Amino acid sequence: MKKNLIYICVCFLLMAISCQEEGREDLISKSGEAPGVINNINITPTPGGGIVTYDVPDEDNFLYVKAVYEAPKGEIREAKSSKYANEIVLECFGDTEPHNVKLYSVGRNTKESEFVEKSFTPLEAxxxxxxxxxxxxxxxxxxxxxxxxxxxxxxxxxxxxxxxxxxxxxxxxxxxxxxxxxxxxxxxxxxxxxxxxxxxxxxxxxxxxxxxxxxxxxxxEIEIPKDDFADLRLPNDSRSLRSKNPITHLWDGVINSNSNFWASDQNQDPMPKWISLDFGKKYKLSRLKLWFRGDGEYTDGNYPTDWEVYGSNDPNPDGSWDSWTYLHHFGEPYKPSGLPHKQRTQEDIDYARQGIDYEFIDIPDGYRYYRIKFNETTGKGAFIIITEMTYWGKEE
Missing domain, CATH: 2.60.40.380 (Purple acid phosphatase-like, N-terminal)
Structure with a gap:
């Protein structure tokens, strides 16, 4: 009982202290003076703007510095910095003409000092x-x-x-x-x-x-119709991981999916591994688009980073390479940000969801059958995942 009483007293005491602290306000009277003007002002021109540096007033009432200027096309702009910084960034100048900047120090009581006006000439935007x-x-x-x-x-x-x-x-x-x-x-x-x-x-x-x-x-070029596409399925081609990830997902028109994709086997066949496709007619390729697994853009460890495309009009049924003509090598997919694997920006994601473009250079002939050979993936393993592949070119 005595312990409970002590506990209750401590709680009340803490609540009282908390209420006192919560209700405390250190206000500076708004009837006070405005802070003094800033001095030692310097403006360093930058492309389309400038960087203002200065010494701030050593006053308790001082809160921040405000810059007021005109840019662009008559628009009045403001830029501010806190009491803990002595720098303001000016921007939005579209010319290399001289411009005036008015600088004010502002107090905690919201009063502004007299302005100090400086002129500078921004660098070309x-x-x-x-x-x-x-x-x-x-x-x-x-x-x-x-x-x-x-x-x-x-x-x-x-x-x-x-x-x-x-x-x-x-x-x-x-x-x-x-x-x-x-x-x-x-x-x-x-x-x-x-x-x-x-x-x-x-x-x-x-x-x-x-x-x-x-x-x-x-x-x-035309987008090559996929109605006649088929799995050529030669003896040494890579197998699919499971029945729900068939190779036909590569041309079923479903993009950016995290469930509707082709996946190679993981362990049965080592790298390199390849697939062979029948386009139904002879086409000369100009480019292709590849879609990653949805939500895995530039983070998935299973998209190709080193791969090749071959063509044939009379492939050997045993799958041997002597009947295939090398056409093109492709490497890392283009990434707008240039960031390392698993790091990405929204611009990267938006770009990938439109399909990654790969262009063929100087392809001399058209082929009906195409073989895609995968040498390496982002994860360096023997597992490839692709949602869709679309091709462009012309019929031969």
Missing amino acids: SIYNVAASLDINAVFGGIEVLYENNDEANVIIEVMVDTIGTAKEYVPYDKYYTKLNSGRWVLRGFESVETNFAITVSDPCGNTTETIKTTLTPLF
């Missing part, structure tokens, strides 16, 4: 360097846009297409958001006819470069 680096070329079924972004700035590359053919009426086609230091953006779905394209580079602030115009003829 990153979007202009990106635009100058653009290399636009025709590829199978579309165009590629190669770019360099040495500042790793957030930029938006937009492609517009002339739908009338007069080079005067352009409509938006697609946008590409990136901050990578270099990359390749491929747009597909175009007919093999002379087409006018227009491209701009912009930033999230609304600054935009002048329009770059070019006329290109995408290379001819």
Whole structure:
């Protein structure tokens, strides 16, 4: 009983202390003075902006520094820093003209000091360097846009297409958001006819470069129909892991699935292992797309990183390689971020879910039968998982 009484008293005491602390407020009267102005101000120009450094007032009332400036196109912007930093980042300037910045110190009582005005000239915004680096070329079924972004700035590359053919009426086609230091953006779905394209580079602030115009003829290709696809099944081909993961899942049209995929056997056949397909007709390949297992984009240990494609029009029934012609080698799948395996960004995931593009270079002939040889996977094991493979080219 005595122990219970002591316990109850301690609880009440703790509650009383807690209530006192919770109700305590250290307020500085709003009738106080504004903090003093900041001094020793320096602005270092950066691409499209600047970095302000300064000495802060040594006053209890001081809370933060505020910068007010105009950019872009008459828009008034503010940037702030806390009392624990002496740096403010200015951004969104789209030119290299002198600009004025007003700097205020703000107190805990919300009062602002007199402003100190400084002028600086930002460096050329990153979007202009990106635009100058653009290399636009025709590829199978579309165009590629190669770019360099040495500042790793957030930029938006937009492609517009002339739908009338007069080079005067352009409509938006697609946008590409990136901050990578270099990359390749491929747009597909175009007919093999002379087409006018227009491209701009912009930033999230609304600054935009002048329009770059070019006329290109995408290379001819069709998506190869899968209706006639079949498993050629030669004696030394890799077997499927189980009946629910048949090779037919590679062409059933189901993408980004985490259950509907082809999986090779895990232990019976060592690497390398291969599969042989019958396309039903003779085709010359231009490219293919490969889909990973859904939710495993760039993290799964079972997608191919070293593989080859062969063609034949008269494969030997015993599966020997003397009747197959080497066509192309493919390595690591392209990854926008360039991060190591198992690390990824949302941009990586979005890219993979559209299918990973692999292009054939200078394929001289068309073939009806194709063999895919897998040499290595991300996990270095003898197990491959692919959700879907789609091919483009032309009938021979």
